[in-house]
Amino acid sequence: MRGIIVDLFAGGGGASTGIEAALGRPVDVAINHSETALAVHRANHPETQHIPADIWEVDPFLATRGRPVDILWASPDCTHHSRAKGGKPRSKKIRSLAHVVTQWARAVQPRCIFVENVQEFAEWGPLDDEGHPIKARKGEEFARWCGELRLLGYSVDFRVLDASEYGAPTRRKRLFVVARYDGQPAVWPEPTHGPGLEPYRTAAQCIDWSLPCPSIFERKRPLAEKTLWRVAGFTRP
Numbered sequence: 001m002r003g004i005i006v007d008l009f010a011g012g013g014g015a016s017t018g019i020e021a022a023l024g025r026p027v028d029v030a031i032n033h034s035e036t037a038l039a040v041h042r043a044n045h046p047e048t049q050h051i052p053a054d055i056w057e058v059d060p061f062l063a064t065r066g067r068p069v070d071i072l073w074a075s076p077d078c079t080h081h082s083r084a085k086g087g088k089p090r091s092k093k094i095r096s097l098a099h100v101v102t103q104w105a106r107a108v109q110p111r112c113i114f115v116e117n118v119q120e121f122a123e124w125g126p127l128d129d130e131g132h133p134i135k136a137r138k139g140e141e142f143a144r145w146c147g148e149l150r151l152l153g154y155s156v157d158f159r160v161l162d163a164s165e166y167g168a169p170t171r172r173k174r175l176f177v178v179a180r181y182d183g184q185p186a187v188w189p190e191p192t193h194g195p196g197l198e199p200y201r202t203a204a205q206c207i208d209w210s211l212p213c214p215s216i217f218e219r220k221r222p223l224a225e226k227t228l229w230r231v232a233g234f235t236r237p
Contacts, residue, residue, distance in 0.1 A: 004068070005071045006027070006071070008073060010037065013040060015075060016044070016048065023071075029064065030050050031053065060104045074114070101113060119173055
């Protein structure tokens with residue numbers, strides 16, 4: 001019996017679109033607490049079953065109707081792991097959303113689990129009393145989380161991939177975790193763009209310069225210099 005595909009933190013449907021493009025079939029179940037997010041997802045993926053609920057309140061067995069799960073995709077909230085948060089306090093509750101993945105692994109044993117997040121997810125560790133990461137304990141929670149998956153019988157591998165090396169017009173680096181229960185190793189894609197390969201795609205290639213609009217050089221608040229370099233299609237020297 002062919003298993004189903006579950007998008008555990010479904011947003012507007014970008015991840016589901018990628019999964020469908022790769023596998024040639026739609027995602028079966030999408031879950032998110034936001035009605036707005038699921039409305040967008042539903043418009044993009046009308047064949048998918050949509051479950052609007054707090055992720056912690058969803059019973060994996062009921063959500064899957066007892067069917068086997070081939071793929072579980074999870075992109076937990078990244079904002080309280082990202083360096084972009086600056087020096088602001090982090091939320092332990094939001095940082096702990098990835099534990100839902102081990103809950104699903106324990107309940108329905110997906111054959112393959114994919115987790116996508118910012119690079120700093122690998123530095124996930126405890127917070128101090130003021131909500132700031134304890135530097136000396138960086139990565140402890142991530143290592144424990146990976147260990148839980150391994151104890152459940154999964155092989156776990158992870159690495160950072162840069163979207164620009166695969167033809168996307170953006171320098172977007174993300175950590176990908178692959179956990180497999182089927183005894184097969186993770187297979188990582190080889191870069192297709194970069195030095196000695198196809199040239200990087202740039203933001204400039206995606207802009208229709210013929211459309212009338214205010215110039216980026218005439219903004220009330222100038223763009224950052226690095227942004228200007230990226231729009232032009234170059235890396236700052």
